Amino acid sequence: KIRKAHGCNKQILVETLNINLKDGSGLINRGDPGSQRNFSVLDRILHTHPVWLQLSINAECALYILLREPVGTFLVRKCSSSQRKVLCVRVAAERAPSSIKECFICEEDSGEYLALEKALFGCVLKPLKALLGQVLLSLHKQDGTTQRLACSLLACQPGALERLGVRVGVPDARGLERVKQKLALMQRTHSPIDKVLLLLQVCKEVQKDAGALRDGGDSEDFLLALSYVVVMCNTPQILLEVEYMMELLEPSWLTGEGGYYLTSVYASLCLIQSLEVEGSSPPPRGLTRETQDRLRAWGRRRSLEAKSNRERQQNQNQWNCTKRFQTHSPETPCSHTFYSPEPDHHQ
Amino acid sequence: MASGGGAGGSNKTYSFKVVLLGEGCVGKTSLVLRYCENKFNDKHITTLQASFLTKKLNITGKRVNLAIWDTAGQERFHALGPIYYRDSNGAILVYDITDEDSFQKVKNWVKELRKMLGNEICLCIVGNKIDLEKERHVSVEEAEGYAESVGAKHYHTSAKLNKGIEELFLDLCKRMMETAQAEERAKGNGVSQSTSSRRGVQIVDDEPQAATVAGGCCSSG
Numbered sequence: 132k133i134r135k136a137h138g139c140n141k142q143i144l145v146e147t148l149n150i151n152l153k154d155g156s157g158l159i160n161r162g163d164p165g166s167q168r169n170f171s172v173l174d175r176i177l178h179t180h181p182v183w184l185q186l187s188i189n190a191e192c193a194l195y196i197l198l199r200e201p202v203g204t205f206l207v208r209k210c211s212s213s214q215r216k217v218l219c220v221r222v223a224a225e226r227a228p229s230s231i232k233e234c235f236i237c238e239e240d241s242g243e244y245l246a247l248e249k250a251l252f253g254c255v256l257k258p259l260k261a262l263l264g265q266v267l268l269s270l271h272k273q274d275g276t277t278q279r280l281a282c283s284l285l286a287c288q289p290g291a292l293e294r295l296g297v298r299v300g301v302p303d304a305r306g307l308e309r310v311k312q313k314l315a316l317m318q319r320t321h322s323p324i325d326k327v328l329l330l331l332q333v334c335k336e337v338q339k340d341a342g343a344l345r346d347g348g349d350s351e352d353f354l355l356a357l358s359y360v361v362v363m364c365n366t367p368q369i370l371l372e373v374e375y376m377m378e379l380l381e382p383s384w385l386t387g388e389g390g391y392y393l394t395s396v397y398a399s400l401c402l403i404q405s406l407e408v409e410g411s412s413p414p415p416r417g418l419t420r421e422t423q424d425r426l427r428a429w430g431r432r433r434s435l436e437a438k439s440n441r442e443r444q445q446n447q448n449q450w451n452c453t454k455r456f457q458t459h460s461p462e463t464p465c466s467h468t469f470y471s472p473e474p475d476h477h478q
Numbered sequence: 479m480a481s482g483g484g485a486g487g488s489n490k491t492y493s494f495k496v497v498l499l500g501e502g503c504v505g506k507t508s509l510v511l512r513y514c515e516n517k518f519n520d521k522h523i524t525t526l527q528a529s530f531l532t533k534k535l536n537i538t539g540k541r542v543n544l545a546i547w548d549t550a551g552q553e554r555f556h557a558l559g560p561i562y563y564r565d566s567n568g569a570i571l572v573y574d575i576t577d578e579d580s581f582q583k584v585k586n587w588v589k590e591l592r593k594m595l596g597n598e599i600c601l602c603i604v605g606n607k608i609d610l611e612k613e614r615h616v617s618v619e620e621a622e623g624y625a626e627s628v629g630a631k632h633y634h635t636s637a638k639l640n641k642g643i644e645e646l647f648l649d650l651c652k653r654m655m656e657t658a659q660a661e662e663r664a665k666g667n668g669v670s671q672s673t674s675s676r677r678g679v680q681i682v683d684d685e686p687q688a689a690t691v692a693g694g695c696c697s698s699g
Binding site: 397 | 495502529545547552555558562
């Protein structure tokens with residue numbers, strides 16, 4: 132009986148691994164008309180938890196299973212003595228117990244599965260980061276979005292303050308240098324959580340210099356000051372970073388503070404591009420036609436996703452481990468249709 | 479997150495996103511600052527003091543986390559709206575009772591929200607600055623009549639005098655909870671057993687060609 136269970140586990144573990152490694156294509160297959168998949172890495176993790184979340188098995192059993200799987204395969208079990216969850220990963224090719232690394236998952240109070248999330252990002256995203264980066268880059272090169280943003284950023288530079296209509300204080304050269312450093316760090320990390328934390332530091336820097344904000348103008352002033360900083364930093368790659376985060380962050384983050392400021396950065400990119408297209412003064416309608424179309428397409432797709440995810444959520448009741456995912460999860464973060472040259476494919 | 483308001487498990491915590499919309503100087507920011515003054519600290523990192531605020535409530539024994547998103551009110555930012563209001567469970571549409579034009583803007587927002595998000599979003603129309611009653615330019619009857627006609631609730635507030643604000647948010651939370659609960663019930667009735675725990679494997683079945691590619695990655699990793 133045990134052997135049969137193991138055989139079964141083995142097969143599904145291999146499939147899990149395949150799913151995880153395929154995530155690269157999952158993230159970027161936006162232009163593929165035949166594809167029915169619009170799953171982010173996190174979405175896949177959510178879908179596959181019945182496979183890798185094996186709370187009932189013990190350490191020996193985990194060892195037994197993982198030693199028959201390729202490096203990189205993981206599962207989560209529960210330690211019977213401490214009742215804590217343990218992430219087990221095969222890290223080396225040798226057929227020895229030392230090839231399996233185990234670490235406890237921190238689940239205390241406000242840490243709220245952050246450790247689990249980070250550990251999974253480490254397992255899944257770290258090896259994929261370079262690949263994802265390359266593919267994202269070439270996709271954006273193809274559809275011209277990075278190029279266009281680069282032009283807009285340059286075009287906005289002369290007299291950026293007036294052009295944007297900034298009415299509050301903005302970071303000076305040193306402040307901008309600090310922001311640039313943070314953006315550079317952001318590009319280096321694979322973890323969307325770390326990226327968003329850096330983004331929040333950037334926003335804090337902007338807000339600090341905006342000073343005491345006036346009533347009725349807070350959001351405007353912040354958005355404009357942020358746009359100014361984005362223009363002055365002149366890093367078109369920020370587009371890829373925003374996309375990476377919006378695609379991979381766990382949904383509850385997208386509704387929280389990180390999500391708000393991520394949204395603000397996205398909004399500032401829209402704003403910057405609309406300025407460049409429509410001339411030196413802020414256009415009356417705010418956004419270009421193209422951006423509006425993209426947003427509409429994206430909105431349609433989001434509502435479809437929301438629907439399918441709600442159904443999925445319904446089927447996840449047994450997964451108590453990542454209760455937080457369940458609690459908040461009906462949507463998969465997904466920004467990439469923002470930039471899709473052919474939004475129709477997502478309908 | 480959206481309807482995620484609802485929650486699995488016995489220990490329910492509702493999380494709702496509420497977006498604040500309205501023209502520049504109708505006082506929406508001071509409204510929410512007034513409400514959230516006792517500054518909160520969420521799991522999230524550094525709470526930047528500005529346009530994003532949160533509040534934790536306990537309503538009839540259920541925990542509710544509110545995330546309140548302020549938006550840029552000027553007309554030139556109007557088109558950015560969808561980026562901010564997506565996935566909202568509730569919207570607070572603020573106008574200034576002394577400014578007829580700001581009420582028209584609210585009507586535009588209502589139209590847009592209903593079109594984009596349907597009836598699942600709970601709408602609150604809020605006439606702010608009732609401390610300036612003498613200068614009122616939007617009649618109570620008109621505003622309340624309009625709210626009713628679009629399935630929204632109408633409130634009168636004064637951020638200055640701290641009037642009507644607690645009631646507004648409490649009421650909104652209750653409505654969002656009802657919506658989330660109704661949705662949960664609907665889900666409970668409507669979902670068949672066929673799509674249960676096998677979904678993880680199904681993904682692979684969908685994409686045989688991609689699986690081959692991944693196999694290559696596997697062996698090299």
